[in-house]
Amino acid sequence: MESRKLSSTSGNQSLRPRARLLKTLGSELISSDKVAVIELVKNSYDADASTVVIRFKGPLCQGKGSIEVWDNGHGMNVDSIQNSWLDIATDIKRKHSKSEKGRRVLGEKGIGRLAAARLGNQLTLITRSSLEDEINLSIDWSQFDRDNAYLDEIEISWESNSPKIFNGLYNTELNMHASEIGMNNPSHGTLIKIDELNHTWTDKDFIELRTALSRLIRPNAESSNLFSETVEEDFKILLLIDDNNSNFEKFSGEIGFSNDFQIPNYKITGFVGSDGRSEINYFNQQTNESELIKEPFISEFSDRSPEVGPFSFEINVWDRDKVSIEENLRISNPGRVSPKVNDLKGFRDTLNDLAGVSIYRDGFRVLPFGEPGDDWLGLDLRRVQNPSMRLSNNQIIGRVMISADLNPGLKDQSNREGLISSGAYDDLQKILLIALNELEQRRFKYRRDNTVKSEKEKGGLFKKFDLSEVRGTFAKNYPHDIKLISLIDKKNKDIEAGVAEVQQVISRYSRLATLGSLIDRVIHDGRTAVTFINQSSRFGENKLKSSKLKDLQEISSAINHFQNVNKQSKILSSLFNQIEPFGGRKRGRPRKIDVAEAIKKSISNLQTTADDFGVLLESDYCSHTTFLDESEIMVVLTNLISNAIYWTAKNQKETERKVFISSRVNDDSSITFIVSDTGPGVPAENRENIFDPYFSTKPDGVGLGLSIVGNIVEDIYSGELALVDDSQYPGATFEATFRRRV
Known part of the structure; x- marks a missing residue:
């Protein structure tokens, strides 16, 4: 092309993106291979598929292998390929937000197909709409990396032929496993095949993929009956891995939810209307007791209605101590023998992987909410401030069910990694924390009462420091050994005296609330005092800066602010005085x-x-x-x-x-x-x-x-x-x- 003259002073020119922009978008907007696979599954869901099969063919290393995504959705015809699939960032799904079966479509930005560019170098698309010819389309993503190539210079080839894959006959490519879950001789659907993988897959990758897929579709409708009319229940996912040179086959199988996590220790479910009115249900598995809590959120929105809603939610909570886990495993898996250490570790590790509060929009999961490390409600930081009562993120498997049509304030970020910050998003966080607090209050009281009861049943903390039982055994078996019995009696009295002394010390020091509680107090009140100090000093400084030296009233006001600073510093001094006795000094x-x-x-x-x-x-x-x-x-x-x-x-x-x-x-x-x-x-x-x-x-x-x-x-x-x-x-x-x- 001829170079443009630099002497031009004005003109009109269109933007011409380089071809590599498309691959760049795929890599930048799709954060990982796991997310890329999920984007392809979403496309299958939008196509009204009841079943999607994800098949990996080895060797699964960089530059080799392949990934296939099969579905039995409505497929595409020539018009769909030309005017929709090849039209990047098309607004068709935005204009038509419901699928042919009435599903609320998940992809509105028209860029999900770029996920294929993230996964591998070669793309083959085979698709057939009912009663039409089968279409084959191929893309070599490497041609988008050509030097100086523009996007409009890259041509995509496709052809239409009589059906060979989606012909309604038994397909050995899908094999018997696919037919077992409903992919039975499809006569329409889509196959996306990606060759020359960009990434070497590992055990860790497949564990993360299975975990993500297991949480992709909500496992039951109990917490989301509000949206049952808009959510297609029949959607199954099958993962198949064919790689003779590895042991990845162990990850094959239908994606489901572990039985171990069907029965939580505590659960709270609820519904929130757009006006903030609501009711929630609390359930304690240990006591089999439930409680209806009416209008827990209305006081938080006394001056306005929340910007979010309607939506429903379910928060499941597990205690991670050994006794609680063993009891949970026994209940959720009847007939299982007493759990072993590996079961306990496995339970905790799996809970770590599944833990978090996920958001499901129209029945399908919104990433990255609920992913490992995504503590979007700030639960771990909240627990640091109150470890005795608050729950950590790794104790919770939560689900929030929203509808895109009924919650327009909750919109995706462009990179599909979360929701845009908004008033609706803030209100959603606030409401969920209030609901969680209701559960935490009841759990705290139950565990406290249960602990007190347990200690009473055990006879208290010092019951083990008693030789009466030992003395009785010796007196029965060796009634003539007076010396030994006398020695036991003497030692028992010594122990009793020691216990009494320890009890006095504990009683004395318990009133000091221990050094740990004292530190908590310093943090609690010290933070409040420091806030006052910062505010007052800032006000005082601003007053002095803006006042004239002759303005006595302004100077007096500034001095008053700094006097407040001095008063607050006295509170800090008092807190330090509370710690001072540990240094041995006498209090004034x-x-x-x-x-x-x-x-x-x-x-x-x-x-x-x-x-x-x-x-x-x-x-x-x-x-x-x-x-x-x-x-x-x-x-x-x-x-x-x-x-x-x-x-x-x-x-x-x-x-x-x-x-x-x-x-x-x-x-x-x-x-x-x-x-x-x-x-x-x-x-x-x-x-x-x-x-x-x-x-x-x-x-x-x-x-x-x-x-x-x-x-x-x-x-x-x-x-x-x-x-x-x-x-x-x-x-x-x-x-x-x-x-x-x-």
């Missing part, structure tokens, strides 16, 4: 403070948060001086007021969102701080649990706030933290009573 005595000032400061620190949530903070207190640590009072009030603001914000009517803070001096000179709110209150079933460390009903709660308050009030000041009934406020009322130090 609190100074005299005004209770009213401590309340004012606590309210001031949380005023911005209250304003953001539309919550009115009211107070009623009298000036009273006492010997208390001001920063400890503020830690108590900050936690109680923060909780009250959070729950009061759940009140649908903003005019009724109020938190009331007050104090009183009791007859014994103790001081009681009262925090009341107009929120939903504490459900009766949770009243005994809210003071336990790590128990939280907030979806992202750590569960340490009330535990920390109780530690300060009860252990340091010999006081009392209580949830009381208050007829004036319909929500929760907490009273924290401080007494003099002992």
Whole structure:
């Protein structure tokens, strides 16, 4: 071609993509060979196939071997080949979102066929539409790499002939395995054959492929009956591997779901309408108990409807300890002998591979949700903050069922690797975490109660430190050996004395909540204090920068901000003082403070948060001086007021969102701080649990706030933290009573 003159000052010119662009798109938009195979299976699904066979022929190493994808879908005719398959990025599926059988099509961008370029160098397409000729099409992807070749210079050859593959006769190429699952003498369908593989396949690749395929189609309709009218139930996948030089044949077979994971320890299922109204069902396999939970999400969307919905979900949870796994294997596999170590390891390894929360759109899986390492709900980070209550990603197999037509806000990224970030996506995450929190609360209480019961049945922690049973055996068998029996009696008394001493030490140190809990407290309250410090210092700095030196009012405001910084630093100092006794130093005595000032400061620190949530903070207190640590009072009030603001914000009517803070001096000179709110209150079933460390009903709660308050009030000041009934406020009322130090 002639070179264009550089002297031109204007002109018109069309874009001419190089031929290699097509292969580049295939490699860049399709992230792995596993995803490429899945894209081809999706095309078969869109073609209304009831069966797809994926056949590997060895040797499965780079530059050799082949992959075949057979289906018995409606196939293609000449018009479909010319105006659809060869039309890259066609909008036909976008215009016609339903297949001939009524399936909601999965590929709308028209680029899924580029997956073949990712897998191998040569492509052969054989397809036949019912009662028409069979079409053969070939592509040599290497020609797209020619130097200086443009895309419009590459020609694709095809021909139409009488059917040889899809002729309705028995096909030895598919063999008996395919006919067993429904690929029985197809007279229409599509075969895509890819030769000269770009990748050497390994055991690990086939394990990942089988796992991905097993999760591709939802295994049952229990959690998605909302969309049963739009989802074709009959879709089977068969994996065949023919390679005489390897042991890959062990991965052949119909793709299914492991029996070991049909019965979870806990399960929660539910449906969420587009208006946020919903109900969910919780089930505990160990107790065979179920519970209907109505409207768990409505309070989170008091001011608006969620941008996502309707959709349904199912979250299955397994405990990974040895006893739970053994029990699960016995239930899910009747007749199996007692599980061995390999079974336990195999169960955990398989659960690792399957774990995660997957999204299924119109019955078909959306990648990469639920893939290993894809913790899109942030469950592992959430568990780090509260390991006793929260679940990790590797304990969960979850399924979210959505419809493309009913959830237009959930759209694919161009690379088929997730959904575009949007308000609908954010609401989906929020709702699922709320549902998971409902399960976690009930699981936490069950495991705690079960552990307490188990310890009682065992006779407690120190039952094994008792020689009474040994003494009885010797006294029966050797009644005349008085010396030996006397020695056992003496040692038993020594053990009893030692146990009593250990129990005293444990009792003493348990009130300190252990060093681990102390560190948790530093993290919990320290993070809150640091947030205040950062905000106040930033406000103060901005005020000084924007003010004139003569503007006394602005300078005074800036100084006030920095004073708040100083107050928050005192909270950090108090936390460090709590750790100081481990260094052997003696704790100093609190100074005299005004209770009213401590309340004012606590309210001031949380005023911005209250304003953001539309919550009115009211107070009623009298000036009273006492010997208390001001920063400890503020830690108590900050936690109680923060909780009250959070729950009061759940009140649908903003005019009724109020938190009331007050104090009183009791007859014994103790001081009681009262925090009341107009929120939903504490459900009766949770009243005994809210003071336990790590128990939280907030979806992202750590569960340490009330535990920390109780530690300060009860252990340091010999006081009392209580949830009381208050007829004036319909929500929760907490009273924290401080007494003099002992």
